[in-house]
Amino acid sequence: VQLQASGGGLVQAGGSLRLSCATSGRTFATQVVVWFRQAPGKERAFVAAIRWSGGSTYYADSVKGRFAISGDSAKNTVYLLMNTLRPEDTAVYYCAADPAIGLSTVRLSRSYKYWGPGTLVTVSS
Numbered sequence: 634v635q636l637q638a639s640g641g642g643l644v645q646a647g648g649s650l651r652l653s654c655a656t657s658g659r660t661f662a663t664q665v666v667v668w669f670r671q672a673p674g675k676e677r678a679f680v681a682a683i684r685w686s687g688g689s690t691y692y693a694d695s696v697k698g699r700f701a702i703s704g705d706s707a708k709n710t711v712y713l714l715m716n717t718l719r720p721e722d723t724a725v726y727y728c729a730a731d732p733a734i735g736l737s738t739v740r741l742s743r744s745y746k747y748w749g750p751g752t753l754v755t756v757s758s
Contacts, residue, residue, distance in 0.1 A: 634656070634657070634658035634659055634663060634730065634746075634747045635656070635657045635658055635747075635749070636654055636655070636656050636657075636663075636666075636728050636729065636730060636747055636748065636749030637654070637655045637749050637750070638652060638653070638654050638726060638727065638728045638749050638750065638751060638752040639652070639653050639655070639752055640652040640653050640752060641725075641726060641751075641752030641753045641754045641755075642753075642754065642755070643755045643757065644718055644754070644755070644756055644757070645756070645757050646718060646719055646720055646756055646757065646758050647717060647718065648718050648756075649714070649715060649716045649717075649718065650715050650718065650754060651712055651713065651714045651715070652668070652712065652713040652715065652726055652728075652752060652754070653710055653711070653712055653713075654666060654668070654710065654711040654712075654713075654728030654749065655708070655709065655710045656709045656710070656711070656730060657709065660709065663685070663709075663730035663731075663732075663747065664684065664685050664686060664730075664731070664732050664733060664734075665682060665683070665684050665685070665730060665731050665732075665733070665734040665739065665745075666682065666683055666685070666704065666711040666728060666729070666730045667679070667680075667681070667682035667683075667728065667729050667730070667734075667739070667745060668680040668681050668682070668702065668711075668713050668726055668727070668728055668729075669726070669727045669728075669729060669742055670722075670724035670725065670726045670727070670754075671724055671725050671727070671751070672721075672723060672724040672725075675724075677727070677742050678693065678724075679693050679739075679740040679741075679742070680692075680693055680696055680700065680713070680726070681693065681696065681700055681701075681702040681713060682702065682734075682739050682740075683702045683703070683704050683711060684734075685704060685706065688704075690702050691739050691740070693740070695721075696715075696722075699715065699716050699717045699718075700713060700714065700715050700716070701713075701714045701716075702714075711728065713726070715754070718754075718756045719756060720756050720757070720758045721756075722754060722756050723754060723755050723756045724753075724754060725751035725752070725753050725754075726751055726752050726753075726754055727748060727749065727750075727751040728748075728749050729742070729745035729746075729747060729748045729749070730745060730746070730747045731744060731745045731746045731747065732746070
C-alpha cells in the first residue's frame with residue numbers, strides 16, 4: 634500500500650489550498666484515510682479522517698468548519714480542502730490509512746499502519 638500526498642505550498646492567511654492523497658495497492662487496506670499535521674517543535678496532530686464505507690468524516694475542533702475531507706473512489710484519492718487558512722495551520726501534512734479504525738482511535742496516529750511522505754503547507758500572515 635502506498636500513499637502520496639501533494640498540494641502543499643505557500644498561501645496567505647485567509648486563503649485556500651487543496652491537498653490530495655493518492656492511494657494505491659490493496660484497497661481494503663485503506664478503508665480509513667486520515668490527515669495529520671506536524672508543526673515545527675510540536676507533536677503530530679489529527680486533522681481529519683474519512684471512512685470509505687458509509688462516508689463518515691471526522692474533524693479536529695481546530696479545523697471544523699474550515700476544512701473539508703472528501704474522497705473519489707474512482708481515483709483512489711482523498712482530498713483535504715482547507716479554507717480560511719491561518720498561520721497556525723502551517724505544518725507538514727501527512728496522510729495515512731488503515732484497514733479498520735474504531736471510533737475511539739480514529740484520532741490517534743499510532744492507529745494507522747500505512748503512511749505517506751508529507752507535504753508542507755505554509756500560511757503567511
